[in-house]
Amino acid sequence: MEVLGDWWHGWEFINTNKGFEKQHPNVQRNIVLDKLRFKDIIATQWTLIKIWEHDIKNGNFVNILKQYFKD
Numbered sequence: 671m672e673v674l675g676d677w678w679h680g681w682e683f684i685n686t687n688k689g690f691e692k693q694h695p696n697v698q699r700n701i702v703l704d705k706l707r708f709k710d711i712i713a714t715q716w717t718l719i720k721i722w723e724h725d726i727k728n729g730n731f732v733n734i735l736k737q738y739f740k741d
Contacts, residue, residue: 672708676723679704 674681680701683693690698711718719738725731 671719671721672704673721673726674704674723679722681722681724 676682678697678700680693680697682688683690683697683701690701693701708718717738719734721731721734725734
């Protein structure tokens, strides 16, 4: 499970038309590293659950987890 801060991991870039080059350098680095890390995790046949900061704040993380844990 990965819990991602909205600003630090580029939620705005991922979900809007705001360009990569307009992101803060630290955010750019995190976006690139996240993509590589997620690719490696998925390649090992692990299930990757990503929860964003706003999902925790608004309580939606419960619905996300229910998708993976049906019991």
